Amino acid sequence: MGFDDRRAEVVQAAWRVIAREGLDRTSMRAIAQELGSSTGVVTHYFRNKEELTLFALEQVFESVMAEMRACAQKWQGLERLEQMLFLALPLAMSDRDDWKVWLAFLGYSIGRDRLIQEHCKRYGLLREILVEMLAELQAEKLIRPELDLMFEANALIALVDGISLNVVINPEQFSASQQQLLVQRHVEQLRVA
Amino acid sequence: MGFDDRRAEVVQAAWRVIAREGLDRTSMRAIAQELGSSTGVVTHYFRNKEELTLFALEQVFESVMAEMRACAQKWQGLERLEQMLFLALPLAMSDRDDWKVWLAFLGYSIGRDRLIQEHCKRYGLLREILVEMLAELQAEKLIRPELDLMFEANALIALVDGISLNVVINPEQFSASQQQLLVQRHVEQLRVA
């Protein structure tokens, strides 16, 4: 097991603690305990907590992005857009933990410009991908030609964020099929008349 | 100046610190400093930090609810629904601070069942109001009769949450009119054919 693998194990332990206890109660010692080791391991693989924090944030994001890229290969047309948005939703309970971590980070970022900046970067990347995909759909005349693609991409991100936030806080209010229905209905609105 | 007024001043100082520094960096001492007093004041008006925290959460929520009730008197029909959703959005910069506090609370609540429960209660209240309003609109045959009102209320909440979250994180991406357009478009979808 190499350096990066062990490093990833530390981050995964951090994820578990964050989802269970919250980000502000995720101390170096708590991560080490979750990992079944001492704090020496944590400090050995990360210079400080901020570095660990930023790396964890990147990993959460990258895991979703990887799924999205794989999904883009399997589908096409409007269904591709739908499916990609679906896998960002917390449809299963396991996805909910990812969103717990993400939401914990968002809240933790209030008042921390460095972290806000990181979020902007990641949301920007996501937006780029969606705009590109919407442009393709527009070129294929599958969605309405007068749409402002940047705006529509932001709208889709806001929709998914809003649904996921509510599912994390109050899971009973949105069943998996209801989440999907909401996204489907929004995407349907983009379709050519 | 009575007890409740001074108590409110303490909470407002807490809001300012939360919006500026983040919830986990909002210590009793930081609140006292923002207030220009000693920690004795804070501990005098609140038994402990959790009591202050929950009270602050309630106040943020109540201030929006009060605005909503006032708004409900001024408008009617589908416009009333629209306007009420509008004033929940962070259209102005001052509203953005409220949402910063709200989002900080949401993230802070991850792993804290007590706080999650509080959020459920408040979102439940909001949902009740929206369902009631949708029922009126349905009775007046202004929105489609086959709608699942509970689901639609949750959809509206998710939409507003999603927009607001993105505005707080990345203000440049949603102008005030774009936020309103998004809500308007969604509400328009509910209208009878």
Next chain:
DNA sequence: TAAATAACACAACAGTTGTTATGTTTTTGA
């Protein structure tokens, strides 16, 4: 005005935090 109570200041407390230094063990590489 005098006593009582509310409002506030201040200090000390035990606990937790991230970080660092200094060890010890294990693995690697020549």
Next chain:
DNA sequence: TCAAAAACATAACAACTGTTGTGTTATTTA
């Protein structure tokens, strides 16, 4: 095989946390 380096453990640190107790000042009340 044996030194060098990586991996890990442990302990101590200064700083900060919420809470509590004990004063001091201001306001009310009788």
